[in-house]
Amino acid sequence: MTQPASTPVSWRCSVSIEVRKPGLSTTVQDTGRSGYYDVGIPPSGALDLYSLTTGNRLVGNPPDAGALEVVYMGPELLFTEDAVVAVTGAELPPRINGEARPLWESFPVSAGDVLSFGFVKGGARAYIAVAGGIDVPVVLGSRATYGLGALGGMEGRPLVAGDTLPIGAGAGTPGRVLPGDLLPALGKDVEVRVVMGLYDHVLAPEGRDNFLQTTWTLTPVADRVGFRYKGAELSTIERTPPFGAGQDPSNIVDAPYPIGSIQVPGGVEPIILHRDAVSGGGYMMVGTVISGDLDVVAQSAPNTRTRFVEVDMDGALAARRDYRARSARVAELLA
């Protein structure tokens, strides 16, 4: 990781953070690793990449620096030196020694301060960025934690009480704010854009219609591997499963799973695979969430009502350009 060259230096830090309470499941993440999916090692990295990269920019880090991903319930962290911190993503109100601090804004932390959090008011995953970045070892090109494979991050696992997180040397400026029009919308009703395909031909026509017309509800089974929804049963065509597939009509010869692909085991309860995805398996997939909308999925809490909206490749690329333009504006404003 490179250091920002000439950011106005308000704080110089080379600190560590002591984990007093770990929260529900707090992991070190960055923008993930590439090139190992063919041996089952998924990209990992922040589920909501926009919030992680923006948090890093607020504290003057490169966008891909290591930060903490917090799920629903925040940790309690003791800082041993002065630092600059920003919290982004879910509405998880940060507090320093019990006093409220803003979201989406960098703020100073002094040696001996304790960062803690109130209850989540919206969204599901918050990101804690610290000037200098969380400086755990780089494994296969990334600091991201991959829990199933026990690699990356803090010894390949979520934080536990007593962990000491190393922070890289870096400068940060408190008081940098993200303009309101660049805040992501966090709702209990969301639309997620999907490119249909992969094995959607196994769905009967009414099964396909049902998939796109149902308002799905996110179940509590939602983690870094996948998000499971309930709402309808999707009928499949009559077919004899091909040799090697297994016996259920929804079974396929085990195939690779794209990140964001939606599998429907047995025609019920679609699962969106996310950045710690199992890399392949034997369930039919009916489409793939477009890359930018994985952030929307990431911020879905259980019971979030979700519609899958079909887009074609041109629509997916247009959405990608919008996402890129928004990220470029953040980069420019927080340069």
Add this chain to the structure above:
Amino acid sequence: MSETASPARYSWGGDEFIFVELSEEMSLRANFRAMAITRALKEERPDGILEICPANASYQVRYDPDVIEPHTLLAHLQDLEKKVGDASDVSLSTRVVEIPVLYRDPWTTETLMRFRDRHQDPDATDIDYAARINGLPDADAFIAAHTGSPWFTSMVGFVAGLPFMFQMVPQDRQLVVPKYLRPRTDTPKQTVGHGGCFGCIYSVRGAGGYQMFGITPAPIYDPTQSSPDFADFMVFFRPGDIASFRAIDRDEYDDTLVQVERRDYRIRSREVEFNLQPFLDDPAGFNSRLLEVLRVD
């Protein structure tokens, strides 16, 4: 055996993935084509290609559409498909490796007993059930079939380093078993399992739906890279590896574990060249030559 390759099916996986199904059903031919196309693409490494994942009868490419235009990439993959053809002249430099297995071990037996309510045949063990539905007289006959022919690593994945393996025998001799009715929430690390027509070795402890037959003392995934087999990389198996299972007894299992813990255990492994057509022309002869290469000192 000179089937012509049927055209592949291409599909978008969102804006970053292309998925290519070479055959709807599993065959060594389809797997070898997936391997050949992905190897050719790896050698070229066009800009903007992020991941190249060969699978059993399909493959997948992750790309950055800001760098490479999706339709251009798709057309290029179709060209590669034509160039590779039925892959009968493609040669693969790979390894043949020996995996020791303690069949009917106490750990998978304990686990399978815990999950009998999710099984097709709650009164039998997984291996007895598998023997019966494959028309074999007993578990010993099943073990003989399981160890009798080598297996081609047709895909690595699901979780880090888990090999899917396809037995190198004609289709009518393939061992085929269903997956559990509902997946287990627990599987011991290094369990040797089977689902559909695929054998596998679970690389880490966790969920799983394959029938469980035994356990290997040989580590196949080591994120700490602390033993010699993992000096270069944390994952042992690569697509294209050929594996042979060898039944061991409890004493050998325990001795091997001691070596593993001393960090001086190595999986027996030899380099081989693999061409599909000679294998398809004479599987039995080819397999016995493979095993000679493996066992020569």
